[in-house]
Amino acid sequence: MIEAAVIGAGRIGRIHAGNVAAQSGIRLKYIADVHEASARELAQIHGAQVADVDGILGDPKVQAVVIASSTDTHAPLIERAARAGKHIFCEKPVDLDLERAHACAAAVARAEVTCMIGFQRRFDPTFAALHARLMAGEIGEPEMLVVTSRDPGAPPVDYLRRSGGIFRDMLIHDFDVCRWILGDEAHSVHATGSCLSDPAIAAAGDIDSTAVTIRTQRGLLCVINTARRAAYGYDQRFEVLGSRGMLQAGNVRPTEVTAFSGQQVATDLPEAFFLERYRAAYAAEIAHFVASLTAGSPVHTTIEDGLKALELADAAARSFATGAPVTLAK
Amino acid sequence: MIEAAVIGAGRIGRIHAGNVAAQSGIRLKYIADVHEASARELAQIHGAQVADVDGILGDPKVQAVVIASSTDTHAPLIERAARAGKHIFCEKPVDLDLERAHACAAAVARAEVTCMIGFQRRFDPTFAALHARLMAGEIGEPEMLVVTSRDPGAPPVDYLRRSGGIFRDMLIHDFDVCRWILGDEAHSVHATGSCLSDPAIAAAGDIDSTAVTIRTQRGLLCVINTARRAAYGYDQRFEVLGSRGMLQAGNVRPTEVTAFSGQQVATDLPEAFFLERYRAAYAAEIAHFVASLTAGSPVHTTIEDGLKALELADAAARSFATGAPVTLAK
Amino acid sequence: MIEAAVIGAGRIGRIHAGNVAAQSGIRLKYIADVHEASARELAQIHGAQVADVDGILGDPKVQAVVIASSTDTHAPLIERAARAGKHIFCEKPVDLDLERAHACAAAVARAEVTCMIGFQRRFDPTFAALHARLMAGEIGEPEMLVVTSRDPGAPPVDYLRRSGGIFRDMLIHDFDVCRWILGDEAHSVHATGSCLSDPAIAAAGDIDSTAVTIRTQRGLLCVINTARRAAYGYDQRFEVLGSRGMLQAGNVRPTEVTAFSGQQVATDLPEAFFLERYRAAYAAEIAHFVASLTAGSPVHTTIEDGLKALELADAAARSFATGAPVTLAK
Amino acid sequence: MIEAAVIGAGRIGRIHAGNVAAQSGIRLKYIADVHEASARELAQIHGAQVADVDGILGDPKVQAVVIASSTDTHAPLIERAARAGKHIFCEKPVDLDLERAHACAAAVARAEVTCMIGFQRRFDPTFAALHARLMAGEIGEPEMLVVTSRDPGAPPVDYLRRSGGIFRDMLIHDFDVCRWILGDEAHSVHATGSCLSDPAIAAAGDIDSTAVTIRTQRGLLCVINTARRAAYGYDQRFEVLGSRGMLQAGNVRPTEVTAFSGQQVATDLPEAFFLERYRAAYAAEIAHFVASLTAGSPVHTTIEDGLKALELADAAARSFATGAPVTLAK
Numbered sequence A, B, C, D: 001m002i003e004a005a006v007i008g009a010g011r012i013g014r015i016h017a018g019n020v021a022a023q024s025g026i027r028l029k030y031i032a033d034v035h036e037a038s039a040r041e042l043a044q045i046h047g048a049q050v051a052d053v054d055g056i057l058g059d060p061k062v063q064a065v066v067i068a069s070s071t072d073t074h075a076p077l078i079e080r081a082a083r084a085g086k087h088i089f090c091e092k093p094v095d096l097d098l099e100r101a102h103a104c105a106a107a108v109a110r111a112e113v114t115c116m117i118g119f120q121r122r123f124d125p126t127f128a129a130l131h132a133r134l135m136a137g138e139i140g141e142p143e144m145l146v147v148t149s150r151d152p153g154a155p156p157v158d159y160l161r162r163s164g165g166i167f168r169d170m171l172i173h174d175f176d177v178c179r180w181i182l183g184d185e186a187h188s189v190h191a192t193g194s195c196l197s198d199p200a201i202a203a204a205g206d207i208d209s210t211a212v213t214i215r216t217q218r219g220l221l222c223v224i225n226t227a228r229r230a231a232y233g234y235d236q237r238f239e240v241l242g243s244r245g246m247l248q249a250g251n252v253r254p255t256e257v258t259a260f261s262g263q264q265v266a267t268d269l270p271e272a273f274f275l276e277r278y279r280a281a282y283a284a285e286i287a288h289f290v291a292s293l294t295a296g297s298p299v300h301t302t303i304e305d306g307l308k309a310l311e312l313a314d315a316a317a318r319s320f321a322t323g324a325p326v327t328l329a330k
Helices: A011-022 A036-046 A053-058 A071-083 A098-111 A125-135 A157-161 A172-182 A199-203 A279-295 A303-322 B011-022 B036-046 B053-058 B071-083 B098-111 B125-135 B157-161 B171-182 B199-203 B279-295 B303-322 C011-022 C036-046 C053-058 C071-083 C098-111 C125-135 C157-161 C172-182 C199-203 C279-295 C303-322 D011-022 D036-046 D053-058 D071-083 D098-111 D125-135 D157-161 D172-182 D199-203 D279-295 D303-322
Strands: A002-007 A026-032 A062-067 A087-090 A115-117 A142-150 A186-194 A209-216 A221-227 A235-242 A245-249 A257-260 A265-267 B002-007 B026-032 B062-067 B087-090 B115-117 B142-150 B186-194 B209-216 B221-227 B235-242 B245-249 B257-260 B265-267 C002-007 C026-032 C062-067 C087-090 C115-117 C142-150 C186-194 C209-216 C221-227 C235-242 C245-249 C257-260 C265-267 D002-007 D026-032 D062-067 D087-090 D115-117 D142-150 D186-194 D209-216 D221-227 D235-242 D245-249 D257-260 D265-267
Touching: A002 A011, A002 A053, A002 A279, A011 A026, A011 A036, A011 A062, A011 A279, A026 A036, A026 A053, A026 A062, A053 A062, A053 A071, A062 A071, A062 A279, A071 A087, A071 A098, A087 A279, A098 A115, A098 A303, A115 A279, A115 A303, A125 A172, A125 A235, A125 A245, A125 A279, A125 B257, A142 A172, A142 D142, A142 D209, A142 D221, A157 A199, A172 A209, A172 A221, A172 A235, A172 A303, A186 A303, A186 D186, A186 D209, A186 D221, A209 A303, A209 D142, A209 D186, A209 D209, A209 D221, A221 D142, A221 D186, A221 D209, A221 D221, A257 B125, B002 B011, B002 B053, B002 B279, B011 B026, B011 B036, B011 B062, B011 B279, B026 B036, B026 B053, B026 B062, B053 B062, B053 B071, B062 B071, B062 B279, B071 B087, B071 B098, B087 B279, B098 B115, B098 B303, B115 B279, B115 B303, B125 B171, B125 B235, B125 B245, B125 B279, B142 B171, B142 C142, B142 C209, B142 C221, B157 B199, B171 B209, B171 B221, B171 B235, B171 B303, B186 B303, B186 C186, B186 C209, B186 C221, B209 B303, B209 C142, B209 C186, B209 C209, B209 C221, B221 C142, B221 C186, B221 C209, B221 C221, C002 C011, C002 C053, C002 C279, C011 C026, C011 C036, C011 C062, C011 C279, C026 C036, C026 C053, C026 C062, C053 C062, C053 C071, C062 C071, C062 C279, C071 C087, C071 C098, C087 C279, C098 C115, C098 C303, C115 C279, C115 C303, C125 C172, C125 C235, C125 C245, C125 C279, C125 D257, C142 C172, C157 C199, C172 C209, C172 C221, C172 C235, C172 C303, C186 C303, C209 C303, C257 D125, D002 D011, D002 D053, D002 D279, D011 D026, D011 D036, D011 D062, D011 D279, D026 D036, D026 D053, D026 D062, D053 D062, D053 D071, D062 D071, D062 D279, D071 D087, D071 D098, D087 D279, D098 D115, D098 D303, D115 D279, D115 D303, D125 D172, D125 D235, D125 D245, D125 D279, D142 D172, D157 D199, D172 D209, D172 D221, D172 D235, D172 D303, D186 D303, D209 D303
Parallel strands: A002 A026, A002 A062, A062 A087, A087 A115, A142 A221, B002 B026, B002 B062, B062 B087, B087 B115, B142 B221, C002 C026, C002 C062, C062 C087, C087 C115, C142 C221, D002 D026, D002 D062, D062 D087, D087 D115, D142 D221
Antiparallel strands: A142 A235, A186 A209, A209 A221, A235 A245, A245 B257, A257 A265, A257 B245, A265 C265, B142 B235, B186 B209, B209 B221, B235 B245, B257 B265, B265 D265, C142 C235, C186 C209, C209 C221, C235 C245, C245 D257, C257 C265, C257 D245, D142 D235, D186 D209, D209 D221, D235 D245, D257 D265
């Protein structure tokens, strides 16, 4: 039985705490949060204790920490946890600064601990089934990936200001999907974008709509389109063209009701946002983390995956800023 | 906190035990089963105790029992539990014999306890959403209901022999759906059927394919088609034609992957069988049971609903046997 | 080159005239109609001549007549055309009276002419493709057929009064589909129904909603549900359950636009009514008629098919009237 | 009645000849082709005469010519036809050389004749319906367009060598769709691509897979992905994200059969290639051409549209060659 702590009792921390508590093979011992009341409330639900980070890292019984606190705390917490010999599950991104993220990876390597990054999409049942079928050769060699990734609405401008910009905050998931599905590293990245939904986003130095093209080292193509605001909800699809066919991953609907009126035939909107859409994925990634620790086997989404996605985000941001494609170092 | 016991540790008993254990507001205290090893195994998973029925009914702290044992035990257990003043959740059917089922209902009424019958389809997210939209008037007045209800394969012939026949064993759910969706009682029932998949079913005195027509007291129409064997899996659909449109409830798929090959465009088969298809429904019906007990409010699927469905099953069986439609007493 | 005449210049006559004119291997020579102005207008469009029935049947160059006039004229025209040695394409039904229809069949047999009945559904691309795949064994042996057949709205009550009732007027197509798809003759028929949309229909002695069950001689099952009024348009679907799978024939939509709003995901309603839905089928049945005449090969939908469908309609009407199933003579 | 000639009796010429012949308001007088036998065969089908270009342009009764000959003949034929005062319908592209195409446009302007370019996609029922709904404001302001455009297989390498390259030969349609749907001109274009299906294409100096991003003058985004080889057939889709929703234009299937086997639920592949997919569009564009000539109203796809699409193709080719985005002159 692995004893674990969750650091961060916000929206995503509560999800992880629930999944850790429900997962066999792991026990949720501590909850930490800078707002102690939040920590206390979440700890109570799961019969866990409230602790601070020092307390958690100082408890030799704790083998694993789940980092679900704000982005700026990820890097220091990864480094401290690694030094304390704890295995780590950390929400994306490792850090907004690539150098700092590299330092984290080095700390993890030195400590020889597991550090899994929460790219939950790889654990979504639809996405994972597509990936497995692709790996099994169902459509031959992958050639082109088209990713559509749209949020139902933009977060508050305050959040955007601290987010690292749309490429690092939102597309980082899509960059990971690109690497995962095409099984190849980027050779070059071109990004363009606009602010179309709200001038306040532009005022904050960000954009809300992007179109990114990646050409991989083997010449495969990936096009990613994203928007901060899709009036119809959370849109999370991709499709892979292969030499022998195509695999599409579609949205998930709350129900399978179809309504025929005098005007149209209508079905449900997609699941509203990430908490609904990726509910099963969040559970599955924690189960994978626990299974990997238990078996001593590697995790699917390592800190190196986190760095690679961040490199792509940096390249995209640079491409957008300069207007020119960016070639990545091999 | 309601203390509860689950009687029966087979396939469906395990589902209910899991849902009781996971549900807040209720505590799973006891598991009983004629095979003590099964009871022990299930009790261990949920930190419950093993007990026999006497022990359960004799514990004044136990307020509710979930009856998930074999069909022939339902009636005696309902009566004993009612006499002991316990609230009851019982799997369908109340009993294969309508008179005996009436006696159970009388016992429940005398004891003034809640007795909910496990018509889980009413709690399926898709079916429940359709019902709510119908009730809200989205398609005007309901006029016709078409129910398709097919199993992936027939159960063992041994099971069939004790099942009460296809109308009581399999269509009882569809009869409940008919009453629930059309909001009207049957006036007459016509049933026909055949044994098409396996002569052993005919040898056991049963059929595997049915077509049943119900005309309600207000003249609404319901057609139900069922088969014990659908090669493509568990098929659970219905559609309601209303004066202003139609609502369809479709099957649920494990994933939203679509595969384009040189031959066809293919999606997943429906969820394999009832444990998968109605996973959410089983959880929701227990949640409703607990919420009703807690609030002191009536449950949605009462023992009277169980009797009404059984009356329809009896009428259908008689219609099939005689070849003539059967008119129900008002 | 076959010379042909179209008798009847109404809605369906215009369709047939257009298809005859566009079809190679046949020449539209004459149009006849009791309203000469209609005949003249249609003749002009296609460069044909106006004639009366005597003129058409008296012209030895005319080899084929297409009968698209009112139902009460079908039988006398079939008999006269057969006596004149003309090949016949006649709209359904042969006649509303089964005996009279038999007399027509006898006349056709005596004259040794071809008489094709316009069961256009067999020529619909979707229905025909399903039939071909079924015949090829794709889903094994057929076991159960579910037919949904709904009009967008009831015809005028005046029409209904002369229509022979819903079973002879509307379901006759569905009875033909049943025989065609299951490849077996009916053993017994049960029909029920209601008048739900408009009391004027009941006042005219008819109903608007039916549920019909057919059990075939081999024990296969067919359930047909029909309604005169579907608020969402013309609904023409069926599905066949076979021993190894299922084939569904769905509705056809005018366009493949899908609209995502803040409320729902919406697609087009089905094609509005039979002229749109069966446009390709009407062309294909005329092409088949011409090809059969040219090759001297039998047509797919003979006058015997017309009689068989009428027998089923009669049986259904009797079942509805008496409330009891009707067994058909072998 | 407009008298017309079709120049070119190949695959697309036969389509246009058939549509001209079937269209009321226009009469197909002449067919011309460098292979006289092809011209003769096609002329015979439609009761037209064979002529050479001089004969056609010299006949004062001829008001309109349809140019469906090889690409290198388009420009000289447009210029000659314009000088002769004939209205022109010309297949895309105007010419592979932009300057030459400009000269054609000037000739058309001087002659004050109509010159419609065959961008048939604008006349596809699905695409046209989407455009109409977009114009009606159904999803607010358009923000992003995603175009998927894939052929079932690459044409012969010989064809590719003379084609002007994938951007001018294949994407020219997509560039027109971009301008039509977004209602805005390109500000900048970025194109990348690869040769993934057949090294012979690379050897011929071309590619088979492209990813193109266009940013318009108002900052709207368009991403186009194309492939010469989709194993599942002809894939022609696009979707527009707007401020209040999304509209998708999907593929069209030959039939609406759905097959459920033990493995999957399968529907038809999309229509096989452009002749099938755009059959209705080819008829509608000729109908529009004739209606515009008859009414003296402007056509929807002018020679200026042809030039604008060609400018985008040139820009994309330049971007692909240099690796840098290309900014278009205003």
